[in-house]
Amino acid sequence: MIKYARIFRSGMTRQLLVWFLIMAFTPLTVVTFIVYRQSERMLRQSFIRDLETVANRQSHQIVTFVRGLEKDVATLARVPVIVQAMQRLDRVVMDGGMFSNAYWAVDRSVRPFLSYFKESFGYDDLFLISIHGDILFSVRQGEDLGSNLKTGIYRNTELALVFDRANTLMETAISDFEFYPVSNEPASFIASPIIDDRQIIGVVAFQMNNDQIYEIVNDYTGLGDSGETVVASVQQNKAVFQTPTRHDPYAAFRRKVSLNSGNTKGIAGAVLGRKNAGIINDYRGESTLAVWKYIPDLRWGMVTKIDTREAFAPVIKLRLLYGITTVFTLVLVFASAAFVAGGIAKPLRLLKKSTHVIAKGYFKHKIKVSAGNEIGDLADSFNEMTQKLQHSIQQLTRTTAEKERIESELAIAHEIQMGILPKAVPPFPGRGELDAYARLIPAREVGGDFFAYFFIDERHLCFSVGDVSGKGVPAAILMAVTYTLIKAQARPGLRPNEILNGVNHEVCDKAQNNMFVTAFLGILDVRTGRVQYSNAGHNPPLVLRKNGQMPDLRNQRTLVLGVFKDFEYETSTVELGKDEGLFLYTDGVTEAMDPAENQFENNGFYSVLRQNSRASGRLLAGRMITAVREFSAGVPQFDDLTVMVLRWLGPSKKTYSEEVQ
Amino acid sequence: MISCQQMNEYVKIELQGRLDVQSGPEIEAVLLELLNDEKKKLLMDFEKVNYVSSSGLRSLLAILKQCKKQSAHCVLAALQPAILNIFDMSGFSSLFDIYETVEEAEKNLK
Numbered sequence: 085m086i087k088y089a090r091i092f093r094s095g096m097t098r099q100l101l102v103w104f105l106i107m108a109f110t111p112l113t114v115v116t117f118i119v120y121r122q123s124e125r126m127l128r129q130s131f132i133r134d135l136e137t138v139a140n141r142q143s144h145q146i147v148t149f150v151r152g153l154e155k156d157v158a159t160l161a162r163v164p165v166i167v168q169a170m171q172r173l174d175r176v177v178m179d180g181g182m183f184s185n186a187y188w189a190v191d192r193s194v195r196p197f198l199s200y201f202k203e204s205f206g207y208d209d210l211f212l213i214s215i216h217g218d219i220l221f222s223v224r225q226g227e228d229l230g231s232n233l234k235t236g237i238y239r240n241t242e243l244a245l246v247f248d249r250a251n252t253l254m255e256t257a258i259s260d261f262e263f264y265p266v267s268n269e270p271a272s273f274i275a276s277p278i279i280d281d282r283q284i285i286g287v288v289a290f291q292m293n294n295d296q297i298y299e300i301v302n303d304y305t306g307l308g309d310s311g312e313t314v315v316a317s318v319q320q321n322k323a324v325f326q327t328p329t330r331h332d333p334y335a336a337f338r339r340k341v342s343l344n345s346g347n348t349k350g351i352a353g354a355v356l357g358r359k360n361a362g363i364i365n366d367y368r369g370e371s372t373l374a375v376w377k378y379i380p381d382l383r384w385g386m387v388t389k390i391d392t393r394e395a396f397a398p399v400i401k402l403r404l405l406y407g408i409t410t411v412f413t414l415v416l417v418f419a420s421a422a423f424v425a426g427g428i429a430k431p432l433r434l435l436k437k438s439t440h441v442i443a444k445g446y447f448k449h450k451i452k453v454s455a456g457n458e459i460g461d462l463a464d465s466f467n468e469m470t471q472k473l474q475h476s477i478q479q480l481t482r483t484t485a486e487k488e489r490i491e492s493e494l495a496i497a498h499e500i501q502m503g504i505l506p507k508a509v510p511p512f513p514g515r516g517e518l519d520a521y522a523r524l525i526p527a528r529e530v531g532g533d534f535f536a537y538f539f540i541d542e543r544h545l546c547f548s549v550g551d552v553s554g555k556g557v558p559a560a561i562l563m564a565v566t567y568t569l570i571k572a573q574a575r576p577g578l579r580p581n582e583i584l585n586g587v588n589h590e591v592c593d594k595a596q597n598n599m600f601v602t603a604f605l606g607i608l609d610v611r612t613g614r615v616q617y618s619n620a621g622h623n624p625p626l627v628l629r630k631n632g633q634m635p636d637l638r639n640q641r642t643l644v645l646g647v648f649k650d651f652e653y654e655t656s657t658v659e660l661g662k663d664e665g666l667f668l669y670t671d672g673v674t675e676a677m678d679p680a681e682n683q684f685e686n687n688g689f690y691s692v693l694r695q696n697s698r699a700s701g702r703l704l705a706g707r708m709i710t711a712v713r714e715f716s717a718g719v720p721q722f723d724d725l726t727v728m729v730l731r732w733l734g735p736s737k738k739t740y741s742e743e744v745q
Numbered sequence: 746m747i748s749c750q751q752m753n754e755y756v757k758i759e760l761q762g763r764l765d766v767q768s769g770p771e772i773e774a775v776l777l778e779l780l781n782d783e784k785k786k787l788l789m790d791f792e793k794v795n796y797v798s799s800s801g802l803r804s805l806l807a808i809l810k811q812c813k814k815q816s817a818h819c820v821l822a823a824l825q826p827a828i829l830n831i832f833d834m835s836g837f838s839s840l841f842d843i844y845e846t847v848e849e850a851e852k853n854l855k
Contacts, residue, residue, distance in 0.1 A: 624834065647806065671798075
């Protein structure tokens with residue numbers, strides 16, 4: 085249960101639930117509603133038909149009964165026995181008044197027959213009335229015997245009414261049921277004129293109670309458990325019940341329905357002559373399905389009805405069935421929503437939890453979701469992704485390690501490369517003849533520039549600046565090779581071109597991928613200031629003359645090292661005066677760029693040289709490098725930068741003295 | 746920037762901008778492809794080239810070597826003074842046939 089409660093808290097489950105409910109209840113409600121309405125209508129129609137049948141049967145019975153009575157009375161009025169009895173009674177009363185011996189004599193002679201007649205037809209009483217309204221004979225001999233219906237105390241009874249009609253209209257008349265004080269019960273009267281020789285000589289009247297009518301309406305055949313028929317007549321603007329009803333044995337003449345309310349349904353409508361069917365509230369306040377009609381013969385209204393509770397019991401059952409189905413569906417919907425959501429939400433939750441785990445870096449974590457749908461697929465692809473991610477990260481780690489290794493190797497290579505180059509400042513302490521200074525600034529960790537200066541013998545300084553085409557490790561290796569070759573080839577007695585020839589020979593063997601090296605190599609005689617030099621395709625160094633001129637050092641023939649193995653380099657000679665010097669550099673200096681891609685060579689290179697032509701080598705080199713850096717500020721430089729200054733200070737006294745010795 | 750144009754008897758390769766570590770390999774590839782297509786006469790127009798680095802020279806050296814291998818003839822024309830100075834300095838002017846104008850180079854293409 086706790087588990088389900090948790091499931092129903094999830095948004096998806098709620099959504100599913102709502103949809104499921106809509107899906108389940110929409111058709112259920114629609115179908116139930118339609119069936120309900122249809123059943124109700126059908127039941128109603130069928131019941132109304134049944135009720136009409138019953139009503140017709142009963143009204144027919146009543147009419148037949150009443151007409152039979154009328155016929156009986158009319159027939160009886162013409163029977164000679166009655167006619168003679170009437171004549172005889174009329175005569176004895178005329179002669180001797182009521183209750184004379186002669187009257188009783190006549191009474192005795194007619195009584196057996198009339199008594200028999202009353203009994204055999206089931207009437208309560210039989211009257212013979214004179215045309216003047218005197219009641220001359222009564223089988224029961226009640227208090228009304230002898231009274232006059234026109235003037236006596238019974239002049240307002242129904243009996244007086246029907247007598248009057250029969251007497252004046254000369255036709256058979258039937259009265260309403262009304263309480264009759266003599267018999268002390270409701271009674272109806274039927275009267276018919278007694279004719280003799282086309283002349284009315286009296287009226288015969290029967291009294292009857294409502295038992296027989298009640299017997300008719302009391303027949304509930306086809307009316308179920310609650311159905312009944314109510315008959316009523318109009319009295320003093322009220323519909324008065326004429327018989328006891330099924331639900332109220334004391335209804336007759338006690339229950340009355342006012343006609344003032346304007347109600348035209350049910351018994352009120354029926355007594356007013358209307359005929360219809362519908363659902364009405366009856367005298368008990370109960371909802372009933374009813375048909376009502378008017379019975380002209382009796383001037384009665386008749387309602388045949390059945391409680392809707394009974395009539396519509398099947399649809400009420402249907403309502404119950406709907407209720408049960410609703411509960412059942414609800415349970416089913418909740419269960420299936422929980423099941424489906426469980427099938428979706430549970431693996432999703434698991435997936436979510438797993439992604440959190442993976443997000444924390446546990447790439448070995450596998451998602452264990454085995455839903456046989458898209459979620460399962462998602463889990464599978466997620467696992468695949470994690471695996472690939474793990475793989476990638478491993479690879480990245482390896483690559484990073486590799487890169488770090490290479491970087492550290494490059495750093496070591498840089499150390500080694502820089503270690504090759506001369507480091508001592510000043511490089512030649514104790515050598516008063518010259519001021520030498522050089523600096524190399526690599527663009528990357530390892531580059532292609534190099535410089536060298538060293539004494540071949542006591543009076544000859546070999547110096548060189550070079551640049552390997554290309555960058556990086558291959559350039560650095562070739563640089564190291566070239567540097568080593570120069571040091572190896574520079575033997576005493578060799579001219580610069582001879583040294584370069586040898587170096588070129590070797591470089592041509594070693595250089596790959598069309599790499600080449602530019603190099604300038606000179607040999608300074610520190611006693612005389614004479615410089616012999618050979619240039620292998622390198623930027624020509626400049627001579628810093630005392631007069632401010634700066635001629636460059638070229639040969640007729642030149643070519644970079646590493647192209648033609650048998651190339652013959654050339655040696656040229658330049659004489660330096662005391663305090664005159666040489667400025668050597670690589671193209672990293674002259675080709676340094678500013679952000680507008682202007683080269684330094686035409687934008688400050690010569691002015692720096694001119695302004696510092698008398699400065700020490702160290703100062704000149706430093707200022708040149710500073711100027712280049714300022715010029716190319718903000719632009720990454722891809723070339724190494726090398727500067728060498730060599731100034732001849734004149735022959736050393738020490739060396740002279742040595743020579744003198 | 747590089748564009749090739751097939752003339753009557755030769756292919757004219759017009760270069761533009763900087764010939765350095767970036768553009769060098771590209772030019773090298775284009776030229777080597779032309780050589781593979783059995784083009785024997787190549788004219789490289791340098792009029793619009795304003796800078797040649799040592800890497801650029803290396804690419805030109807590679808092209809030259811391939812030309813010699815396939816006995817093709819490659820000439821350079823209309824080099825700007827600064828570029829010509831670089832060629833002179835490095836000795837590359839002795840390796841290549843260089844002419845002042847495209848017309849002159851055309852005439853000397855054998």
